[in-house]
Amino acid sequence: MLAIEALTVGFRRYRGLLAQVDVRALGPLEIGLARGEVLALVGASGAGKSLLAHALFGVLPPNALVSGRMLFDGIALEAQTLPALRGRKMGLVPQSISHLDPLVRCGRQLGWAARRAGRPVDRSGLEAALGWFDLDASVLDAFPHALSGGMARRLMLAMAIIGGPDLVVADEPISGLDADNAALVLGYFRRLADEGRAVLLITHDLVQAIPVSDRVAILRDGHLEGIAPAAAFSGDGSALASPYARALWRAMPENGFGLEPVDA
């Protein structure tokens, strides 16, 4: 349902008054995502994970240069097609919890997300959406600053999903969540995929992502290091084709192999 073909993202930077240079930040990337699938996208800070999410939704800054193709159910994602898809067929959970409007009650923001998707709901529908992420009805009347970081993140998850998108792109959706809530969110993603939707799960936490993911894509300095079945991340990692993936897996403190040079 999602095909990313030869995608590159760069930025135009100005040096002095006249000189400008284009700096490649991402790609070229080839990634496919099928309905029914959770694809984890992992990589270190600065690898380009959020850039990929922003490219998919067409929300990169104006100095970004994009080439290649992104197709959603065969429709090219571009300026003309994106407004009808994002927030409707494609839901984005942003990385930063500062994207809530501080002056608008949470319930109105959630209701607006549903209306934008063409699926307006009444108060009980809003309460049900909060319930998916273990938030109670009092959140509807609260302003965002009254929410803890973890509650704000779960509200943003409800906002991304209330419109019933076919594709969910979640950028670090479990960061700042306690273990119970992280499990709740990841379990929800798994169910979305099992219903025939698709989830791109962006995270730096490989260990948490593996149990709910079908495949894991590893991004390193803007390049795709490889895509491996989640099941290959087990034992000593010898089922992994990429030395980088193997080193990353073995370096997880949970695996107790100790640090190995990542360039192996």
Ligand SMILES: Nc1ncnc2c1ncn2[C@@H]1O[C@H](COP(=O)(O)OP(=O)(O)OP(=O)(O)O)[C@@H](O)[C@H]1O
């Ligand atoms: N507006 C911009 N102008 C120039 N470079 C940018 C811009 N936005 C991002 N970059 C560069 O793109 C690279 C990738 O950034 P990105 O935010 O995608 O990383 P990330 O993998 O999401 O990291 P994190 O785990 O910290 O969220 C970074 O090196 C960053 O400096």
Ligand code: NI
């Ligand atoms: Ni990011």
